[in-house]
Amino acid sequence: MTTTQFNRRNFLSASAALAGGAMAGSALLPGAANAAPAAARDKVRLGLIGTGMRGQVLLAELVRRDDVEVVALCDIEPIMLKHALGQVEKAGKPRPRTYGEDRDQKAYKRMLDAGGLDGVIIATPWEFHAPMAIAAMQAKIPVGCEVVAGITLQDHWDVLNTQLKTGTPYMLLENVCYRRDVMAALQMVRAGLFGELLHLQGGYQHDLRAVKFNSGNPAKPYGGGVEFGEKGWSEAHWRTQHSVERNGELYPSHGIGPCAMYTNINRGNRFTRINAFATKARGLHDYIVKQPGGAQHANAKVKFKLGDIVTTTLACENGETIILQHDTSLPRPYSLGFRVQGTDGLWMDLNNSIHIEGVSKPHQWDDFKAYQDKYDHPVWRKYAAQAEGAGHGGMDFFVIHAFVEALKANAPMPIDIYDAVTWSAITPLSEQSIAANFQTLDFPDFTGGQWKSRKPIFALDGKY
Structure with missing residues (x-):
């Protein structure tokens, strides 16, 4: 639509x-x-x-x-x-x-x-x-x-x-909460492999320039031009305008969703404070003027508000910190930049590596593959064949599967309303922080205090 x-x-x-x-x-x-x-x-x-x-x-x-x-x-x-x-x-x-x-x-x-x-x-x-x-x-x-x-x-x-x-x-x-390595890391967190969690990172780091601009041809939704808005097609028709009018962490849930599950946000823990910083905006303008005829195109005069890299920091009730980065306007390979670090070690997805004190050699990384295989989540073990060929490496199978199965069973939604508004509210709060000269803000408690007694329900077994 x-x-x-x-x-x-x-x-x-x-x-x-x-x-x-x-x-x-x-x-x-x-x-x-x-x-x-x-x-x-x-x-x-x-x-x-x-x-x-x-x-x-x-x-x-x-x-x-x-x-x-x-x-x-x-x-x-x-x-x-x-x-x-x-x-x-x-x-x-x-x-x-x-x-x-x-x-x-x-x-x-x-x-x-x-x-x-x-x-x-x-x-x-x-x-x-x-x-x-x-x-x-x-x-x-x-x-x-x-x-x-x-x-x-x-x-x-x-x-x-x-x-x-x-x-x-x-x-x-x-x-992304259903990505295979992300779910294996969740199993490791729950098994105490990292010790007590202290710091996490994630984000949306994805070159979207060919998503935000195209020729307007419905047969070519990605790239091939510098049109957006009325003359753009698909996401370029609507998504790019957010980069014109807004400056904040516009797409937090890919990064914060897994981090929130690792730290039991809304279920024994909560976000308490938030601030955000943004760089200057250069990437989208540079992309336009480097395209054939782009320097003379009317869109070369558009002033984009969204900083090329937005960094958001969250503090948690239980003492953890979380950093998110939004980076969609510059040339770069795709990465969500996950880091899960505790008193006994850490996992980083960028280098697909893990370090566990007493297991890994001092100051050296181990390959994550053996750990992922050992801690592979039961839902992946059960449904990997069915997820073959599904969108985003199988993740889309699992998120739809969870919604349908919970709906059929009349069971609580595994990513529920409190998760939805808490994760998504990072966007307007980050906008407010940046607009107020990077002010640190209180994070609202959407649960009204219920986070103290709510228990984790996400992916506790092999159902969904």
Whole structure:
């Protein structure tokens, strides 16, 4: 799904929202107050809002499952909707209802109002996630939402309070939590291999210049030009505008999701303080002017606000620190930059190495492969064959599998509403910190104190 205009409320209103979520502290569990018990089921009927490049990847996972019936598709870009219908047809599944051919921005509401859905997956541009999730939860339709729960801090309180009021399940579809080495490291953390955790790092370090700019040709969504916005296609149509208007950690969940699971955030631990720093912005302008004809293109005059590298630091209640880095505007290989360090050793994914005191030779790295094999998570041991060929090295299979299985079992979502808003709120808080000359801010407690008694539930066994 695309948008022709990026209307964003001023993020400076976030400071007022720090105190605006008092309602959230009243619930004992996510949505417990009004959640109606439901029986387990063998199959679920799902709708998909957003059939663009990301939506089609998720759709591929849905249509190959026998326990999912895709009954509705919604997108306001007819080309993408047609592609999605082709995926369903090729899989030999019944044709779903479609919404949005008329380019009506509210087509998703018609889909929700039509009913007949056991859940909905939202894979639209970021600015639509909060209103669409809120509308679905108000319609009592469980939500699996792609990463970025909202834009402003108030968006996050609104999504949370809607979930608590309606009791409708909500899961953030953060796939990196299911990366094979990340899950093996989780097993190591839980086994105490690193000792007491002290410091973690992660981030989104990915050259997205050919994602943020293209020629506008629907057949070539990546690179080949310097267009974005009205003349861009796919993510260049909407995502690049965030780099024009915003300066912060725009995509935190890939890095913070695993780090939060390692440190039991919202389940015995919480973020307490946050600050962020940003470099000057050079990368996107340089990319434009180096392309054929780019120096004379109108976009060469665009002033990008997003610093090329944004570094965010978080302090935790239990004494750990976490550093995130957002680096998407410069030439570089892909890396999420994970580092998990405790009193007895550390793992770093960049060099695929580990060091454990008393096991490793002093001052030397060991290859991670033997450790990953030993601590391979049960879900990977069980489902690796089924995940073969799935998007992002199999991660997309696992995140969809978790959502579907939890939905079928009427079980708590493994990445729940508190995880979603806590991880995603890093973005508006980092924006606020940078705008205030890199000020350190208090991090809001979205759980209302429940983090003290909540217990870890993510990937505790081989189910999902």
